[in-house]
Amino acid sequence: MRTDQDLMMAYQDGDVAAFETLTRRYWGPVYRFLRRLVGNDAVAEEILSETFFKLHRAAATYQPRGRFSTFLFAIAHHKAIDVLREARRQGTREPLSPTGRDGRSHTITLESPELRPDAKYEFKETMQNVDRILESLPDAHRAAFILYYQEELPTKEIARVLDVKPSSVRAYLTHARTALRAEISNTHEPCATPYGAGR
Amino acid sequence: MSITCEQCLAILDTPEEMVGEEAAMLMRAHLEACPSCSRAAERLEQRLRAFRTAPPPEPPPAALQRLLARVEADRAENAPIETARAGALRLGADVESASSPRAASRHGLRPWTLSRIFTPFFGSAKWWAPAIAAICLVVWLGVPAGGLRPKGGESSFDLLDVDLQAVLVRSNDASGGTEILPVFEGTHVLPGDGLIFRFVIEGGVHLMLIERDPNHDFRVIYQWTNLGTEQGVSRELEIADQDGGVLRYVPDGPPGEYTYIAVLAPVVLSTEAGQLDAIWGRYVETELSPLAEPAHSDFAIDSIRIRYLPDGRPERDDRDGGGMRGEYETP
Numbered sequence: 001m002r003t004d005q006d007l008m009m010a011y012q013d014g015d016v017a018a019f020e021t022l023t024r025r026y027w028g029p030v031y032r033f034l035r036r037l038v039g040n041d042a043v044a045e046e047i048l049s050e051t052f053f054k055l056h057r058a059a060a061t062y063q064p065r066g067r068f069s070t071f072l073f074a075i076a077h078h079k080a081i082d083v084l085r086e087a088r089r090q091g092t093r094e095p096l097s098p099t100g101r102d103g104r105s106h107t108i109t110l111e112s113p114e115l116r117p118d119a120k121y122e123f124k125e126t127m128q129n130v131d132r133i134l135e136s137l138p139d140a141h142r143a144a145f146i147l148y149y150q151e152e153l154p155t156k157e158i159a160r161v162l163d164v165k166p167s168s169v170r171a172y173l174t175h176a177r178t179a180l181r182a183e184i185s186n187t188h189e190p191c192a193t194p195y196g197a198g199r
Numbered sequence: 200m201s202i203t204c205e206q207c208l209a210i211l212d213t214p215e216e217m218v219g220e221e222a223a224m225l226m227r228a229h230l231e232a233c234p235s236c237s238r239a240a241e242r243l244e245q246r247l248r249a250f251r252t253a254p255p256p257e258p259p260p261a262a263l264q265r266l267l268a269r270v271e272a273d274r275a276e277n278a279p280i281e282t283a284r285a286g287a288l289r290l291g292a293d294v295e296s297a298s299s300p301r302a303a304s305r306h307g308l309r310p311w312t313l314s315r316i317f318t319p320f321f322g323s324a325k326w327w328a329p330a331i332a333a334i335c336l337v338v339w340l341g342v343p344a345g346g347l348r349p350k351g352g353e354s355s356f357d358l359l360d361v362d363l364q365a366v367l368v369r370s371n372d373a374s375g376g377t378e379i380l381p382v383f384e385g386t387h388v389l390p391g392d393g394l395i396f397r398f399v400i401e402g403g404v405h406l407m408l409i410e411r412d413p414n415h416d417f418r419v420i421y422q423w424t425n426l427g428t429e430q431g432v433s434r435e436l437e438i439a440d441q442d443g444g445v446l447r448y449v450p451d452g453p454p455g456e457y458t459y460i461a462v463l464a465p466v467v468l469s470t471e472a473g474q475l476d477a478i479w480g481r482y483v484e485t486e487l488s489p490l491a492e493p494a495h496s497d498f499a500i501d502s503i504r505i506r507y508l509p510d511g512r513p514e515r516d517d518r519d520g521g522g523m524r525g526e527y528e529t530p
Contacts, residue, residue, distance in 0.1 A: 057414035181211065181212070
């Protein structure tokens, strides 16, 4: 299989099929990233299209200096942040919710046959909690969390996407994990073991 | 050795790959003995697992087809991508060929036409068309602004040989397609890099700083009108006096090659078609130097708004060598 960078260089040389291959390869992952970042199907789709159009335009000056995925996610992130800022400025930002602006179900499809009905309900409830918590995070923290746990990018690459230091990414991830368990920590009972003495 | 709940949760909150073996072992030992922390760990793991395994919605296939069609149309409309690899023109290039849109396309560049750049700002061609001899001056400098990002030497900033003289822009033709000499070359800019533009200008001038981003999109990032008699008309340009100043700017586009061109242009103040008066700026010196003060500030990009006098005809101001004087402000 041709590498991403090979495909980009081929596109620079006029190989249109290379661009299509590359686009198909990242179409889904970038959409998933955007969908979870902006929390809206239609907006994510629009940013997705703009991201790949920018990729096409940037092909002329692309140089294989780093991972292609980092380059691509950086474009997507940049565009998404612009949209989020503008929406926030206009007060139209809608929360990440199980049902998006267009009424389509968000994120969860409970079609897995191996899940029992009660397990499906529990899974759905869990994901709703996760969505709610992620929504409460700052954009950069949410982006870092998605790239790390969904796209499985290393922190160094995430730092490049977000244009922050790797130590900042680690702090974002820690904050996100804290938030994910913070809801239950409210009911954290005093530790019954001697280990809890210092708490 | 044991740890407290607080220490355990601190380890729990740290992404797995960043937890050392000893800390992980201490955490496991604590979790085995502490039901509360154990429940916290289980819930966190459950949520992470749900996040990782939830099948997200896929984008509709039609969106991909629309994108590919749009790209194809763009390819047909603009320069062939196959010739576009790092197509930087240098000052030493053959001026005549470089100034041709076709030649620019051969270099993978969309031509810098006056209509392309000026029309969105000055309206129809009749307002800028008589700007026959705009002085194009390429200035750029990049300096990683301190505190914004680690200095890793990743960006390169090349000072051009700015002995540009005045680049003649040929008079407009009926098609409205007079090109500006595309004098630029790639400078790799990473997000957070700060740029310093230092201008020393004599006389009245309208200064426009135009950015060409890695995607070949153009935009005017800064405008300043100096009539040679006013001081402090710009908040962004730190003006010592009317003779110029320093502009700090941080590109906010994607990483890649940015090009900046400073155009010292006549200002058309007349509102009547066919009546053209201009204030001419004269380039004296461009000085590019490393950023002395690493402090960073966000500079909003405002535009100069030019108001016309009530009767629509600006009064003359011969002190500027026959130029025009109108009201203007930086909003």
